[in-house]
Amino acid sequence: MKKRQDAWSNEEDELLAKTILAHIREGGTQSAAYKVVGDKIDRTESACSYRWNSVIRKNYKEAIKEAKRKKNYIRTSEEESVQDTSLLSTEQSNSVHQDKKVHSALTLEDCIVFLQQTLYQQSSSATDENSMLKEKNSFLRDQNNELVSKYNELIKEKEKLEKEYKVLIHVLTEINDQTKENLYQERIH
Numbered sequence: 001m002k003k004r005q006d007a008w009s010n011e012e013d014e015l016l017a018k019t020i021l022a023h024i025r026e027g028g029t030q031s032a033a034y035k036v037v038g039d040k041i042d043r044t045e046s047a048c049s050y051r052w053n054s055v056i057r058k059n060y061k062e063a064i065k066e067a068k069r070k071k072n073y074i075r076t077s078e079e080e081s082v083q084d085t086s087l088l089s090t091e092q093s094n095s096v097h098q099d100k101k102v103h104s105a106l107t108l109e110d111c112i113v114f115l116q117q118t119l120y121q122q123s124s125s126a127t128d129e130n131s132m133l134k135e136k137n138s139f140l141r142d143q144n145n146e147l148v149s150k151y152n153e154l155i156k157e158k159e160k161l162e163k164e165y166k167v168l169i170h171v172l173t174e175i176n177d178q179t180k181e182n183l184y185q186e187r188i189h
Contacts, residue, residue, distance in 0.1 A: 005043060008051055012041050016048055017056050017063075024067040 016037045023033040034048035057064070 005047075008055075012037075012043075013051070013056055015040065016052055017060055020052060021060065021063055021067045024064065025070045027071050 016033075019037045020030055020033040022028075023030060023036075030049070030052070031045065034045040034052070037043070038045050038048045
């Protein structure tokens with residue numbers, strides 16, 4: 001049985017505040033926080049509740065708002081994640097829900113490690129994709145150079161044929177003119 005203690009120390013007040021804010025952020029109840037703190041400092045849940053509501057709470061208004069925002073953000077993220085699991089098989093969905101139970105008590109350090117790993121994976125994936133795109137770009141550039149070279153060869157061939165055509169036309173015109181001249185000369189004689 002816990003004995004009555006009158007005076008609260010600053011350390012006890014801070015422990016009570018930090019524990020309650022953590023419970024709010026994580027979606028827990030204040031009642032559970034009172035029990036945790038009461039067990040640690042040998043006070044009743046009622047004493048912790050009274051101290052929080054009558055003395056400490058008013059000093060942490062902004063921190064409470066922030067903890068509630070974080071709780072809502074976590075809840076929204078979990079709800080979106082649950083919606084994402086609707087496309088999974090029952091077995092996969094159960095695995096995801098078990099993972100959520102395991103991860104519900106994540107620390108800030110766990111989150112930082114997870115984000116760093118995710119960033120590394122995304123960076124690695126982006127590097128792989130970048131390498132693949134560079135290879136494809138190089139292949140297409142070579143293919144383009146080859147096509148440009150063929151195009152230039154065809155242009156030269158066309159110009160050569162046009163010159164030959166002009167020469168042929170000129171020769172045929174000369175022959176035609178000569179033939180006409182010969183026919184005219186034969187008529188006259």
